[in-house]
Amino acid sequence: MKSHKKYLTFRTENKIEFINITAELKKIxxxxxxxxxxxxxxxxxxxxxxxxxxxxxxLKEDFxxxxxxxxxxxxxxxxxxxxxxxxxxxxxxxxxxxxxxxxGVSESKFxxxxxxxxxxxxxxxxxxxxxLVKIIGD
Numbered sequence: 498m499k500s501h502k503k504y505l506t507f508r509t510e511n512k513i514e515f516i517n518i519t520a521e522l523k524k525i526x527x528x529x530x531x532x533x534x535x536x537x538x539x540x541x542x543x544x545x546x547x548x549x550x551x552x553x554x555x556l557k558e559d560f561x562x563x564x565x566x567x568x569x570x571x572x573x574x575x576x577x578x579x580x581x582x583x584x585x586x587x588x589x590x591x592x593x594x595x596x597x598x599x600x601g602v603s604e605s606k607f608x609x610x611x612x613x614x615x616x617x618x619x620x621x622x623x624x625x626x627x628x629l630v631k632i633i634g635d
Contacts, residue, residue: 501529509622534634
């Protein structure tokens with residue numbers, strides 16, 4: 498069994514942003530040479546997420562509004578902010594959206610459904626953060 502690892506780094510301009518990383522993941526899969534296996538894509542920061550959904554602008558706006566409704570950016574609302582931080586909302590948003598995804602690989606391609614794409618979700622931007630891409634298989 499082979500293993501291939503790569504890190505992606507993001508520094509978003511906005512505090513909350515969704516970036517489609519599917520094309521970059523396909524390049525990494527190709528360079529790995531792995532034809533059958535699994536691909537782990539994991540946000541390595543507690544205020545960022547990786548998730549699979551549809552590439553549709555309205556949906557991304559819906560996510561932003563829904564997440565803001567669930568966990569508003571209200572500095573006085575979160576005990577976490579008593580530590581001097583201002584990102585309590587970002588931790589909760591990340592928990593809802595998820596830390597990582599695992600994608601099957603068959604015949605050198607990702608096993609996606611018809612509209613599935615992979616996204617990096619940022620909830621406390623303006624600083625560099627990493628995403629781990631690890632592909633294992635043959």
